[in-house]
Amino acid sequence: MxxxxxxxxxxxxxxxxxxxxxxxxxxxxxxxxxxxxxxxxxxxxxxxxxxxxxxxxxxxxxxxxxxxxxxxxxxxxxxxxxxxxxxxxxxxxxxxxxxxxxxxxxxxxxxxxxxxxxxxxxxxxxxxxxxxxxxxxxxxxxxxxxxxxxxxxxxxxxxxxxxxxxxxxxxxxxxxxxxxxxxxxxxxxxxxxxxxxxxxxxxxxxxxxxxxxxxxxxxxxxxxxxxxxxxxxxxxxxxxxxxxxxxxxxxxxxxxxxxxxxxxxxxxxxxxxxxxxxxxYPCCRFNHPAIEAALAIRRHPGFDPARVRSAVVHLTHDAYQAVCTPEDIRHAPRTIVQAQFSIPYTVACALLDGEVALRHFTEEGIRNPDVLALAARIDGRVDAAIDQEWSRNISPAIVTVDTELGRFEHRIDYPKGHPKSRMTAADFDAKLAGCMAASGLAWPADLPRRLHAAIDGLHAAPxxxxxxxxxxx
Missing domain, CATH: 1.10.4100.10 (2-methylcitrate dehydratase PrpD)
Structure with missing residues (x-):
């Protein structure tokens, strides 16, 4: 009933x-x-x-x-x-x-x-x-x-x-x-x-x-x-x-x-x-708060990515299920889709490379031994307080990184791209440029301008x- x-x-x-x-x-x-x-x-x-x-x-x-x-x-x-x-x-x-x-x-x-x-x-x-x-x-x-x-x-x-x-x-x-x-x-x-x-x-x-x-x-x-x-x-x-x-x-x-x-x-x-x-970032949205938290940690003047011992990402139950399980797959993704849905992998990319980009989701990219070695030391954990407050929404993330130099921690609730943290016009244009390069096709140099013009004028186009x-x- x-x-x-x-x-x-x-x-x-x-x-x-x-x-x-x-x-x-x-x-x-x-x-x-x-x-x-x-x-x-x-x-x-x-x-x-x-x-x-x-x-x-x-x-x-x-x-x-x-x-x-x-x-x-x-x-x-x-x-x-x-x-x-x-x-x-x-x-x-x-x-x-x-x-x-x-x-x-x-x-x-x-x-x-x-x-x-x-x-x-x-x-x-x-x-x-x-x-x-x-x-x-x-x-x-x-x-x-x-x-x-x-x-x-x-x-x-x-x-x-x-x-x-x-x-x-x-x-x-x-x-x-x-x-x-x-x-x-x-x-x-x-x-x-x-x-x-x-x-x-x-x-x-x-x-x-x-x-x-x-x-x-x-x-x-x-x-x-x-x-x-x-x-x-x-x-x-x-x-x-x-x-x-x-x-x-x-x-x-x-x-x-x-x-x-x-x-x-x-x-x-x-x-x-x-x-x-x-x-x-070209991966599951559940990863994004953790990626941004990891990037913020990497920018800290006392942080050295070469000296990371381990990291833990705290998030909701649904996010944990989506991007932290099965644990063996998320720690060592074997396919591009598995990598796109892996908190350990994407956080490792952010900590080591200072970005999470299309190059990380290629057959060559997902086999980077340095990234995989660090991903094996990154775990997800359900945070009861976050889970209770955020339920089935895209989860906030608290990333805690232990290094030889000490502990670093950062929390992100609304990752970039959310209406409360919007991407700029320049961000969208940079994204298009990266997508054009990833296609491997010879696009006209003025395609971005023409695409903007066509979309902006669509309401009046016969x-x-x-x-x-x-x-x-």
Whole structure:
């Protein structure tokens, strides 16, 4: 039996129907300037991450597979000249955007938002030649807001549910985005969400096992979105009570531990997507507070990284489970994904090298003997006080380092990239430059300027695909 803390509120209208009406009617002229700026920022950052991800391990395999399948040349795979059916382009582009684990997070929802929404919206714009830049922007806002609202309203953690909310909620956010870009009406959009529900998935086991499918899951969501909107346009009937039905998403996946009142509250007036964070380090967001604390310690005038004996990172239970277990893997990661999800490894990089960069997450980088030797002496520990206060949010970290010269300690609550510690425009530009270099492709020197101009002018662009052309060869 559900107690009063878990019982959902009952509303006359199914949430999917409610949100579909909002998304279908959303116009750029109705969206607050700060929200439009947040959408542009997310678009810029996600595209930068896709550029870096174009050369990431495993992406070429999926890209070659899709190219071999062929089909109608509806949409482009970013950083290539390949055109394939739109759902396949969304899949590969979603994988590319997530492959480096450099993409946005919502630190309270504990999910990545843009990596399913942006690829789906871009593919939808190529399916609908009449789609304007304003349609693309409105679709991005509709998708980002839905995935963020689902995330912050969910009261069961990814560790407890075993689900990865980036991909699970991405199915619905990406579908809302694609539907708005393609001009579906409210009924068609609600139906598309129902079709997406029959495909929705996303497991946390991929991070525990360091599976390459971890980086594919947001792409699966983007792919399903394109399938769902096209089926809805052709009259395929999806479920009606997608979220709040007897066997809807909230009961079947989330044990009804969803604050349905918060889910609906202020829709169109307040925006959860304004609280998205961005990453200065290409690894799991749970690592970031510890990385910053380690970097602060390294900058201390009395600190010598060559004389570190051991270190302990104090954090929440969920963070410990995500990036400190299994302990043998986190102390000595054998794959890039395992390294991306390792507190010992990333803190060792920060202490030794004074940075955590893309170079640390390559086949060569993860075999650095000095980093691995130090990582073996760094442990995670659940801090009861932090866990009680922060629960399933991205965890603060207290890093304590013992050296031959004494003990050093530092705490970080809000790591860089959080709305309370924002990245600057220069930070984003430097990130793009690093992503361009990591791609190994010969980009025009003026690409950053042109990309900024295209995104800044998107609201007035008659054709959404001008932007896409900048990143297809």
């Amino acid at each position: 559900l107690d009063s803390t878990t019982a959902p509120q009952i509303f006359d209208e199914e949430f999917g129907t409610h949100y579909a009406a909002f998304a279908a009617a959303l116009l750029v002229s109705d969206i607050p300037a700060a929200v439009l700026a947040a959408a542009r920022e997310n678009l810029f950052d996600t595209l930068a991450c896709a550029i870096a991800g174009s050369s990431a391990h495993g992406v070429d395999t999926v890209r070659d597979l899709v190219e071999g399948w062929g089909g109608r040349p509806e949409a482009g795979i970013l950083c290539s000249s390949i055109r394939v059916p739109a759902h396949h382009a969304a899949w590969v582009n979603g994988m590319m955007s997530h492959a480096r684990d450099y993409d946005d997070t919502h630190d309270a929802a504990v999910l990545h938002a843009g990596v399913s929404i942006i690829p789906a919206a871009l593919a939808a714009a190529q399916l609908a030649p009449a789609a304007s830049g304003a349609d693309l922007l409105a679709g991005i806002v509709a998708g980002l807001e839905l995935i963020c609202r689902l995330g912050v309203s969910t009261r069961i953690s990814i560790i407890e549910s075993g689900l990865m909310y980036t991909s699970l909620f991405g199915y619905f956010g990406a579908t809302a985005a694609a539907a708005r870009v393609m001009g579906l009406d409210a009924a068609q959009t609600a139906n598309a969400l129902g079709i997406a529900y029959s495909q929705a998935a996303g497991t946390h086991q991929v991070t525990r096992d360091g599976a390459s499918t971890k980086r594919m899951q947001p792409g699966f969501a983007a792919k399903a979105a394109l399938l769902s909107v096209q089926m809805s346009l052709r009259g395929v009937q999806g479920v009606v009570r997608t979220f709040e039905g007897i066997d809807g998403l909230f009961r079947s996946y989330l044990d009804n531990r969803v604050d349905t009142g918060r889910l609906r509250q202020g829709l169109g007036q307040s925006y959860e997507m304004l609280d998205l964070s961005y990453k200065p 054709d959404a695909n001008t932007l896409i052309g900048l990143l297809t060869l």
